[in-house]
Amino acid sequence: MPRIEMTVNGVRYAREVPSHRSLADFLRRDLGLTGTKVACGEAECGACTVIVNGRSVDSCVYPVLKASGADVQTIEGVAGSYQDAQSSDELHPLQEAFAEYGATQCGFCTPGFVMQAKSLLDENANPNDGEIxxxxxDTLCRCTGYASIVGAVKAAAVKMRTGVLPPPELPHVVDPLAAVGRPLVRPDAVAKVTGSAIFADDLAFEGMLFGATLRSAHAHAKVLSIQTDAATAVPGVVTVLTHRDVPGNERHGLVEHDWPVFAGGVNPARYFGDPIALVVAESLETARNAIDLIDVKYDVLPAVTDPVEARKEYSPVLHPDRPTGNLLKHIAVRHGDVDDGFAKADVVVEQTYRTPRTEHAFMEPECSVAVPAGYDADHATLTIYVGSQIPYSDRSQVADSLAMAETDVRIRGTVMGGGFGGKEDIAAQIHAALAARATSRPVKILYDREESLRFHPKRHATQIRIKTGATREGRIVAVEAELYGDSGAYASLGEKVMTRATTHATGPYAVENAKIDCYAMYTNNAPCGAFRGFGVTQSAFAVESTMDLLAEKLGVDPVELRMKNAMRVGTVTATGQLLRESVGLVECLQKVTDDIRVWHEENAPNADSFWESHRVGGKRLGWGIAAGYKNTGLGGGAPDRAEAEVEVFADGRAAVRTSSAEMGQNLIGVLAACVAEELGLPFADVEVLVMDTDLTPDGGPTTASRQTFVSGNAARYAARDIAGRVREAVATRAGGDASCIVLRDGSVARGSDVLMSFAEAVTLLEEAGEPTRVRHVYEAPKTQPLGTGGDMHFAFSFAVHAALVSVDVETGEVAVEKVVAAHDVGRAVNPLSLTGQLEGGIVMGLGNALTEHYIEHDGIPWTRRLGQYKMPNITMMPEITNHIVEHPVTEGPYGAKGVGEISSIPISPAIASGVFNAVGVRCLALPLDQDALLLAMRAGSSVLESRWGDR
Amino acid sequence: MYLYVKARRGSPAPTYRSPWLLYPLFEDDLFGHDIVMDTWDSYFRPSSREEALFLIDRYGTRARIIAGGTDLILDLRSADAERPQAVVDITALPGVDRIVEEGDKIVIGAGATHGTIAVDPLVRRHGTSLSEASSVVGGPQVRNVATIGGNLAHALPAADGTTGLLVLETEVLVLGGDGGANGTWRPLHTLFAGAGTNTLDHNQFIGAIRFPKSGDNHGSAFDRIMRPQGVALPMLAAAAAISWDKASGTVDATAIAVGPAGPVPVRAVEAETFLSGKEPSETNLRETIRLVQDNSTFRTSAFRATREYRYEMVPVLLTRVIGRALARAGYGGFPRLGTEEDGDAED
Known part of the structure; x- marks a missing residue:
């Protein structure tokens, strides 16, 4: 092997390396500098950016031998380089600013951003927005929506020039409590900005093996035989596993157990991503090369890849054991009498819309590392390290397939580089566990981006027909809708997702009569499951586009129409739920409309309405507006509970533990704030542990915008329990009534008298034999199944988005110039991370409208690389104004309800509406295609049915 | 930044072929299943042309030349790529990244990166179309590594650098073969054999490019239309270079390139011939555009652009690049083409 010498962060290294090694792999694997991340492997996303001889490069495609003799700087050396030169701070100003501005969420892209931003600031001490x-x-972030990153880079530049970091500007919120309501920097921020946060692929164990998965070559095929001898014979290959090696349940699944651990035997391959075999080898290279030597004989079956076709009788059936054929679920909403409603309608509009199958594109591809039971002192049980949204569900599915007791399996969560719903289903957890047990050695299975795209469940593609009737006065009297959802090869959460699409298909409006039918269908496409918005993103596009059609036909202002029909306290939803509190939709509409008014006063004072087209240079600009709502929690009668544990220590600190997932959204900061609030402790004195099935109680799935509500409440009540005991113990010692005693600022006080420190109070508790560790199971308010009336959900969040869209009249290029948004979130628990969630969700929704489409043809994906799946980059970021509306939920923690998904929901229809108002073409399918849009504009047509990715 | 250019060997998967595809070699491509990681056996970084030529001669067809490698490495990592035994990195050759004046020409080493070219004052002055093209290749991290030599060798019909250079009377220094280590200069257009295929023999590589220095009466420009979705190549790219005869008020010489308009990069000869010697009037511009539209073979490529859209983009891009090139050549009065909307009042 060639020998290479290199200076990395000022340290001279000499190593022998394989000649094909990339610089990223050399840093990560040979030097153990795992701060540099690999997210795409194709120079597309910049996560692996390092500085070589003063120039930033994508280290994933940079041959290490090209860097022979070079001076390389990585995230691990950034702070040091600054310290020596200019200060004694522990962080580089960029690192400090990324933490303070909330510019790191999941943190996987952060090292690349810091390095690329550093290379900018090295040359330009005062960059403007355009230069940034x-x-x-080409440095991509999927969480933040980039606004906080731009803010952080500018703030760091200010600090480097002046020595002072300016604080971030945040939207107005109600007065904060001690911890709740304050923009506290997330607990893991420093680890993430320094590259020391450990993601699953950053782990390495002595004797660790590597797995690589062979996947189906067909969208639908019976596996006749699998010949593994040639692969097994390769030096370095330890074993090859197939369906014959699964001792327990051959199938897993979150709702239905329909997804084979390996296709083969009785289970055909039902999509192009189905696993056939797993090669386990001494090196990743050996494993990946050996899968080519596995000979699989297939009997190719006809594939069905259109959900409408899938419902027809002649269609091939994917799961013959199911009584309903390809119909995963028929979901029906019946409310009032639609015939009666349409009879009262003066106008009726009807249209059919299509939304794309989209990809989460979380920056960290899936990785599982399994360590066999008894391997070393740290691993008494079979342990799987993974970034998962539902650790306890992983545990039960692994145990079930390995025929083990659940308690003999441990899931240990690693720092997780984004999820957005895409890390709820099993990825490599079962395979890694099987391989570790078969080989008695640790096994890592890392998916590269191509495998991640190919394998994991997507957002459902839908086709939605909506017919809406209204009176002349603009009151909606009837909605009839039919939805088809393409759930792909396996159920995943398809039924739940499409249920949410259906129940939200009347929009956030009071509608007396509704008849909605949804067909969630199995097809031979990639499975579809949870994705931020959970079906509501799809139906909102159809509902809100129809509201615009209705406004046009009635000749009323679209805001007025929405205002007239908006849900308010007292409204009964289409599922029969009376809304008793926390319905901030009207205030959201007002706040956004006020901003549009101000824009017009400044930019177009003579406009007749807010929805006129404005000519600016070669572009036409138009505003579009849309509203949306989204349930918090599982709902529909599912028991919705979370358990958390709070422990206090005699050094005055506290810990909170729950299995709920931290994937970038800052749940850990929310939990810490709840506990700090109840115990009167400084935020920094609360330590958080999540996602460990041995050490943390079950917080349930991190989905449905539920964790702030349920785990937040569990932590709050557990802490409140301990606070009560502290008050009693202190009252017993100091005399007086416990109810007069307060916990604040790390001490225990009565009025203005500080009685003792919190640490002393904990000692008192211990002496009194009171528990210092308390668990609380929070049970959310009961909900009702669809069709039974009553409360289907215990809370809803509301939002209104307005988008100022420009269309280049010569090229059809579409850009979103501005977004004004208002979200009713109940209560802003942490305004900093809340704003980050809102900005990130808006930009993700912008991608849904303009760039993103996971394209498959006949079940074979065209989208195979991140370069073929463009999420919005920083140049597409609009200027965003956020308004926080806080209509508290009595039951929520400090009034809070869910915010994770709502920010992604109204933005797509708002953009489509802006395009219509700019150039008069209504786009019925997403994502928009500038080619087709321009040709439609030239042809003078007012409706565009095609979209990017149509054949 | 990802493009496949090599045809795959015996793909195991059923290949989807859209009837719309014109260049399946680089657009319908994606059936390499797995990333190959040990992409080659040996990596050489020679320090002289002779050493480099010796290596590629010795390894023959089992050697590949690598410069920045931002495209090549991804290509080699795909499962169906021909796996080379040796990779020869030419970026350590003396002077391979130089940008210099030599007599009446600007010479750019094949290893000069797009990042360097984009900001180089000599290129800005004498090869503005290349400067503008290089500044939009990939993102900054890719531009810091990707080279002009690699861009040309890749031989894509609408690569930014290639389009920018086509209008500059560019010559390419081909090293190896009969030309030996000194190489021979060839016109740029002789480099392209087909989409993703160049005319170099396996024992040859590009050492440098050169183009004439630009007089005060000469200007060039590059522009392109991209879509924001998952396609790396432009929907349409265009470049123009123009010499302006101030005395007669006419265009002296014209070079126009629009692509993709066929499997190899091409110049719009009919339009160039027409505009040369003419006044840059609106009528003449319209005729120039019509000649480009009529004589170009625009095709629909799936997910990238329709034939009709490309046709519609010709006037948009040509107005931009001819207008900018003329302004740089010293003529600022170039007419803007009227559109239907010009009558509208500005808000």
């Missing part, structure tokens, strides 16, 4: 966008164009 140019420099960061």
């Amino acid at each position: 966008a140019t420099a960061l164009k």
Whole structure:
């Protein structure tokens, strides 16, 4: 092997390396500098950015031998380089600013951003927005929506020039409590900005093996035989596993157990991503090369890849054991009498819309590392390290397939590089566990981006027909809708997702009569499951586009129409739920409309309405507006509970533990704030542990915008329990009534008298024999199944988005210039991370409207690389104004309800509406295609049915 | 930044072929299942042309030349790529990244990166179309590594650098073969054999490019239309270079390139011939555009652009690049083409 010498962060290294090694792999694997991340492997996303001889490069495609003799700087050396030169701070100003501005969420892209931003600041001490966008164009973030990153880069530049970091500007919120309501920097921020946060692929164990998965070559095929001898014979291959090696349940699944651990035997391959075999080898290279030597004989079956076709009788059936054929679920909403409603309608509009199958594109591809039971002192049980949204569900599915007791399996969560719903289903957890047990050695299975795209469940593609009737006065009297959802090869959460699409298909409006039918269908496409918005993103596009059609036909202002029909306290939803509190939709509409008014006063004072087209240079600009709502929690009668444990220590600190997932959304900061609030402790004195099935109680799935509500409440009540005991114990010692005693600022006080420190109070508790560790199971308010009336959900969040869209009249290029948004979130628990959630969700929704489409043809994906799946980059970021509306939920923690998904929901229809108002073409399918849009504009047509990705 | 250019060997998967595809070699491509990681056996970084030529001669067809490698490495990692035994990195050759004046020409080493070219004052002055093209290749991290030599060798019909250079009377220094280590200069257009295929023999590589220095009466420009979705190549790219005869008020010489308009990069000869010697009037511009539209073979490529859209983009891009090139050549009065909307009042 060639020998290479290199200086990394000022340290001279000499190593022998394989000649094909990339610089990223050399840093990560040979030097153990795992701060540099690999997210795409194709120079597309910039996560692996390091600086070589003063120039930033994508280290994933940079041959290490090209860097022979070079001076390399990585995230691990950034702070040091600054300290020596200019200060004694522990962080580089960029690192400090990324933490303070909330510019790190999941943290997987952060090292690349810091390095690329550093290379910018090295050359330009005072960059403007345009220069920052140019420099960061190919450095991708899926969480933040980039606004906080731009803010952080500018703030760091200010600090480097003046020595002072300016604070971030945040939207107005109600007065904060001690911890709740304050923009506290997330607990893991420093680990993430320094590259020391450990993601699953950053782990390595002595004797660790590597797995690589062979996947189906067909969208639908019976597996006749699998010949593994040639692969097994390769030096370095330890074993090859197939369906014959699964001792327990051959199938897993979150709702239905329909997804084979390996296709083969009785289970055909039902999509192009189905696993056939797993090669386990001494090196990743050996494993990946050996899968080519596995000979699989298939009997190719006819594939059905259109959900409407899938419902027809002649269609091939994917799961013959199911009584309903390809119909995963028929979901029906019946409310009032639609015939009666349409009879009262003066106008009726009807239209059919299509939304794309989209990809989460979380920056961290899936990785599982399994360590066999008894391997070393740290691993008494079979342990799987993974970033998962539902650790306890992983545990039960692994145990079930390995025919083990659940308690003999431990899931240990690693720092997780984004999820957005895409890390709820099993990825490599079962395979890694099987391989570790078969080989008695640790096994890592890392998916590269191509495998991640190919394998994991997507957002459902839908076709939605909506017919809406209204009176002349603009009151909606009837909605009839039919939805088809393409759930792909396996159930995943398809039924739940499409149920949410259906129950939200009347929009956030009071509708007396509704008849909605949804068909969630199995097809031979990639499975579809949870994705931020959970079906509501899809139906909102159809509902809100129809509201615009209705406004046009009635000749009323679209805001007025929405205002007239908006849900308010007292409204009964289409599922029969009376809304008793926390319905901030009207205030959201008002706040957004006020901003549009101000824009017009400044930019177009003579406009007749807010929805006119404005000509600016070669572009036409138009505003579009849309509203949305989204349930918090599982709902529909499912028991919705979370358990958390709070422990206090005699050094005055506290810990909170729950299995709920931290995937970038800052649940850990929410939990810490709840506990700090109840115990009167400084935020920094609360330590958080999540996602460990041995050490943390079950917080349930991190989905449905539920964790702030349920785990937040569990932590709050557990802490409140301990606070009560502290008050009693202190009252017993100091005399007086416990109810007069307060916990604040790390001490225990009565009025203005500080009685003792919190640490002393904990000692008192211990002496009194009171528990210092308390668990609380929070049970959310009961909900009712669809069709039974009553409360289907215990809370809803509301939002209104307005988008100022420009269309280039010569090229059809579409850009979103501005977004004004208002979200009713109940209570802003942490305004900093809340704003980050809102900005990130808005930009993700912008991708849904303009760029993103996971394209498959006949079940074979065209989208195979991140370069073929463009999420919005920094140059597409609009200027965003956020308004926080806080209509508290009595039952929520400090009034809070869910915010994770709502920010992604109204933005797509708002953009489509803006395009219509700019150039008069209504786009009925997403994502928009500038080619087709321009041709439609030239042809003078007012409706565009095609979209990017149509054949 | 990802493009496949090599045809795959014996793909195990059923290949989807859209009837719309024109260049399946680089657009319908994606059936390499797995990333191959040990992409080659040996990596050489020679320090002289002779050493580099010796290596590629010795390994023959089992050697590949690598410069920045931002495209090549991804290509080699795909499962169906021909696996080379040796990779020869030419970026350590003396002077391979130089940008210099030599007599009446600007010479750019094949290893000069797009990042360097984009900001180089000599290129900005004498090869503005290349400067503008290089500045939009990939993102900054890719531009810091990707080279002009690699861009040309890749031989894509609408690569930014290639389009920018086509209008500059560019010559390419081909090293190896009969030309030996000194190489021979060839016109740029002789480099392209087909989409993703160049005319170099396996024992040859590109050492440098050169183009004439630009007089005060000469200007060039590059522009392109991209879509924001998952396609790396432009929907349409265009470049123009123009010499302006101030005395007669006419265009002296014209070079126009629009692509993709066929499997190899091409110049719009009919339009160039027409505009040369003419006044840059609106009528003449319209005729120039019509000649490009009529004489170009625009095709629909799936997910990238329709034939009709490309046709519609010709006037948009040509107005931009001819207008900018003329302004740089010293003529600022170039007419803007009227559109239907010009009558509208600005808000």
